[in-house]
Amino acid sequence: xxxxxxxxxxxxxxxxxxxxxxxxxxxxxxxxxxxxxxxxxxxxxxxxxxxxxxxxxxxxxxxxxxxxxxxxxxxxxxxxxxxxxxxxxxxxxxxxxxxxxxxxxxxxxxxxxxxxxxxxxxxxxxxxxxxxxxxxxxxxxxxxxxxxxxxxxxxxxxxxxxxxxxxxxxxxxxxxxxxxxxxxxxxxxxxxxxxxxxxxxxxxxxxxxxxxxxxxxxxxxxxxxxxxxxxxxxxxxxxxxxxxxxxxxxxxxxxxxxxxxxxxxxxxxxxxxxxxxxxxxxxxxxxxxxxxxxxxxxxxxxxxxxxx
Amino acid sequence: xxxxxxxxxxxxxxxxxxxxxxxxxxxxxxxxxxxxxxxxxxxxxxxxxxxxxxxxxxxxxxxxxxxxxxxxxxxxxxxxxxxxxxxxxxxxxxxxxxxxxxxxxxxxxxxxxxxxxxxxxxxxxxxxxxxxxxxxxxxxxxxxxxxxxxxxxxxxxxxxxxxxxxxxxxxxxxxxxxxxxxxxxxxxxxxxxxxxxxxxxxxxxxxxxxxxxxxxxxxxxxxxxxxxxxxxxxxxxxxxxxxxxxxxxxxxxxxxxxxxxxxxxxxxxxxxxxxxxxxxxxxxxxxxxxxxxxxxxxxxxxxxxxxxxxxxxxxxxxxxxxxxxxxxxxxxxxxxxxxxxxxxxxxxxxxxxxxxxxxxxxxxxxxxxxxxxxxxxxxx
Numbered sequence: 001x002x003x004x005x006x007x008x009x010x011x012x013x014x015x016x017x018x019x020x021x022x023x024x025x026x027x028x029x030x031x032x033x034x035x036x037x038x039x040x041x042x043x044x045x046x047x048x049x050x051x052x053x054x055x056x057x058x059x060x061x062x063x064x065x066x067x068x069x070x071x072x073x074x075x076x077x078x079x080x081x082x083x084x085x086x087x088x089x090x091x092x093x094x095x096x097x098x099x100x101x102x103x104x105x106x107x108x109x110x111x112x113x114x115x116x117x118x119x120x121x122x123x124x125x126x127x128x129x130x131x132x133x134x135x136x137x138x139x140x141x142x143x144x145x146x147x148x149x150x151x152x153x154x155x156x157x158x159x160x161x162x163x164x165x166x167x168x169x170x171x172x173x174x175x176x177x178x179x180x181x182x183x184x185x186x187x188x189x190x191x192x193x194x195x196x197x198x199x200x201x202x203x204x205x206x207x208x209x210x211x212x213x214x215x216x217x218x219x220x221x222x223x224x225x226x227x228x229x230x231x232x233x234x235x236x237x238x239x240x241x242x243x244x245x246x247x248x249x250x251x252x253x254x255x256x257x258x259x260x261x262x263x264x265x266x267x268x269x270x271x272x273x274x275x276x277x278x279x280x281x282x283x284x285x286x287x288x289x290x291x292x293x294x295x296x297x298x299x300x301x302x303x304x305x306x307x308x
Numbered sequence: 309x310x311x312x313x314x315x316x317x318x319x320x321x322x323x324x325x326x327x328x329x330x331x332x333x334x335x336x337x338x339x340x341x342x343x344x345x346x347x348x349x350x351x352x353x354x355x356x357x358x359x360x361x362x363x364x365x366x367x368x369x370x371x372x373x374x375x376x377x378x379x380x381x382x383x384x385x386x387x388x389x390x391x392x393x394x395x396x397x398x399x400x401x402x403x404x405x406x407x408x409x410x411x412x413x414x415x416x417x418x419x420x421x422x423x424x425x426x427x428x429x430x431x432x433x434x435x436x437x438x439x440x441x442x443x444x445x446x447x448x449x450x451x452x453x454x455x456x457x458x459x460x461x462x463x464x465x466x467x468x469x470x471x472x473x474x475x476x477x478x479x480x481x482x483x484x485x486x487x488x489x490x491x492x493x494x495x496x497x498x499x500x501x502x503x504x505x506x507x508x509x510x511x512x513x514x515x516x517x518x519x520x521x522x523x524x525x526x527x528x529x530x531x532x533x534x535x536x537x538x539x540x541x542x543x544x545x546x547x548x549x550x551x552x553x554x555x556x557x558x559x560x561x562x563x564x565x566x567x568x569x570x571x572x573x574x575x576x577x578x579x580x581x582x583x584x585x586x587x588x589x590x591x592x593x594x595x596x597x598x599x600x601x602x603x604x605x606x607x608x609x610x611x612x613x614x615x616x617x618x619x620x621x622x623x624x625x626x627x628x629x630x631x632x633x634x635x636x637x638x639x640x641x642x643x644x645x646x647x648x649x650x651x652x653x654x655x656x657x658x659x660x661x662x663x664x665x666x667x668x669x670x671x672x673x674x675x676x677x678x679x680x681x682x683x684x685x686x687x688x
Contacts, residue, residue, distance in 0.1 A: 110461065242468060245469070
């Protein structure tokens, strides 16, 4: 598939597609971070994760409309506020869902899958009723448009770089929260041994709810980032759920670093191959490679424990 | 589960329940609706093959597969390929630039039949492939996973990914597979027109008999020692392994069996509906099939059939009258089944039947009280 390209051209193509893949990378990392917390740590298979992301995307869309109409002077800054609101909206919905649904199912992980799938159907229908079946797009502020031209052939989209730095920041935050805060320690204690954690005085129900809410909230931020790479429709989230689960499993369910590596590998290989093959074949090859590797190495790229 | 002392093939209650279903499928449904509706129910019944396969591998074996649509689809595609080749003889396709190949290949500038299509000109090969291709594929997946002791959630996610991959592949390779429209416009099976009302009735009965046969077979499988090991594995896998059983082989077998059942369902689907498309392969249909089994009761073979019929009938009715409510109803159903009725319709029936039977027995004369009171009374 490389015939007819010189080495310099190939280098530029890889660089261009690599930077173009940054936005996809960011969305995957943010989605997967939330899922790594919910699935990797809590063991809940949240099939509605994509719908939490889309909630964030819709909130961003509403924000962009609101600022464009009422506060055009502040429009350039709306994205940051939108992300915050997206986080809050998805996190509140997450807390509600945990209270109403998930907390009854901690002992039946496979059943969380069915129940959250039902939830995702309901959310999709709600989005369709509220926002309409048509996909909506977001207007980006000027400073996020355009790209740096590094050389004649290589251009880097500004929004991709912005989202990537944001993603790295959030990842660092999650890492700090997970491994350095007392809350994160409590969460990991609850996951490892719920009864014992309760016995030493940890309020396990509260920790569960907050953890689930944070995971969903990060998905909401992923939704904000998502508005930069695609238009938002009621079923857009479903397209990402398989990729996200694969990212988490591929990276090693308990490893945050593994999650980032696998998101990077998956998004970059897809983005690069898209240049040479059709989009669908790029995706097939990427997913097939991941599945094959997982069959050979089921514990994922990085695993903290050999067997749970 | 019959009590350990009675080794009979089926208890009286089980035979009665099976006979009721047989009468419903073979007499009540065909007599009560016109052929269009009956064909619709025939379509639902093809999903029931998948559902009873899921009862075996999920309900009894504890292996949740989210990729049953893959096997349903592969089975359906294998037969559709044969039917499509029969429908595209050089005479019928003479207006194409390359006569004798399926129309969608011609539209995609293919000039000869791809190699993997060639054997499907033979009906015998196609029929063998219907069962063998999905079963071998399932065996490959299961072998890779279970020999490495991967199971549970991971297995569910991998099978789901495979469903996604296969869908994208089929849609992407339009010239080879018919793309998103699938393989359509199927006409005859060895010269026998499958589109007439009469053919639809015959196919409905073939399907119903196959399904009843599959139910008997699965019931037999569950009654053997294999069925007991399956349950033991679901409960305490490590203890079964320590007792010297090769756990992985049992899992591979039950997963292959479920795949073969799904494939038969897929082939019958193709025959009755007249086309096969990727929309029956992917993530959404695969999860819906799990729901059929869950609604019916994951431990009940007969329940799975009723669950499939009920959910699909509700789906058709809802989407005809108020499509916007359907997703809400379906979503609510999932949540309700998981939260409140983990054993589905069969569980509900069980808890309703027990007091009823007691009441009947109390009123019956003392001599006629039957001794078939298997107290734990699990359903099949």
